[in-house]
């Protein structure tokens with residue numbers, strides 16, 4: 027599994043996002059799910075209508091500390107852990123991976 031890095035902001039703080047590369051050979055539903063995760067992470071909104079939901083620990087994260095940010099998707103969104111698992115993709119820290 028390879029990853030891409032992006033610089034952005036979270037709650038006004040500079041942040042480094044490390045997200046799974048979208049493999050060309052993955053099933054279309056997986057590629058869509060990973061693409062939505064990327065959009066959701068970088069913009070705070072998913073096409074399904076979901077929104078980011080930083081928990082208290084993430085909001086209080088110190089500079090340089092790695093935090094997992096939560097995201098609430100609408101049911102049936104291909105970006106959910108449940109949908110990605112159907113294709114053998116097991117969500118891991120901050121993204122996903124093949125199980």
Ligand SMILES: [Zn+2]
Nearest residue numbers: 072074099103
């Ligand atoms: Zn979604």
